Amino acid sequence: DAKTTQPTSMDCAEGRAANLPCNHSTISGNEYVYWYRQIHSQGPQYIIHGLKNNETNEMASLIITEDRKSSTLILPHATLRDTAVYYCIVRVAPGNQFYFGTGTSLTVIP
């Protein structure tokens, strides 16, 4: 079951903000939204997660709409090392299971 929908690919100029959208229209009240990224042939790296409020950490910001049906991951100043596949994931209880889609392939252009 596809719980999230993301664009297949995006480009971003180096130094600019990268805004990655995600739709999760079937999310339920107790499900968290997580973002991970994966550089080719490595394990996914955790970025950020949230429930209802916007969140910020040293890597990124997460903006969740009021109805929680969509969210946006913001990388404020993209660098070449941010080129990766970004996954928006909804966590499912009771086993803390994650459902990964195919993600968005972000290319940061010099």
Add this chain to the structure above:
Amino acid sequence: DGGITQSPKYLFRKEGQNVTLSCEQNLNHDAMYWYRQDPGQGLRLIYYSQIVNDFQKGDIAEGYSVSREKKESFPLTVTSAQKNPTAFYLCASSRKYTSRNAYEQYFGPGTRLTVT
């Protein structure tokens, strides 16, 4: 240095052989997970375990088996019954799920299995 180790990074087997992939963590996490990733695809859950001596099937458990005898270790066996075993296998761990808390999963570097 805390983390998750998976070994080996590359593994080659002949069709019809069972093969066991190793996953060890020293993060003191209760929960551990196995995922499979095929080229150009996202990760799919094979098995997960929330506590020692207990585990549950994920979405694609057929042809796989696991054990959880120690908190630190969650080995995955790819049996000969798995029809398409060639894939990238990822192990993850997290603190134990509760209804009040959201815990991220930490991933290992993965094992790329090729069966010919």
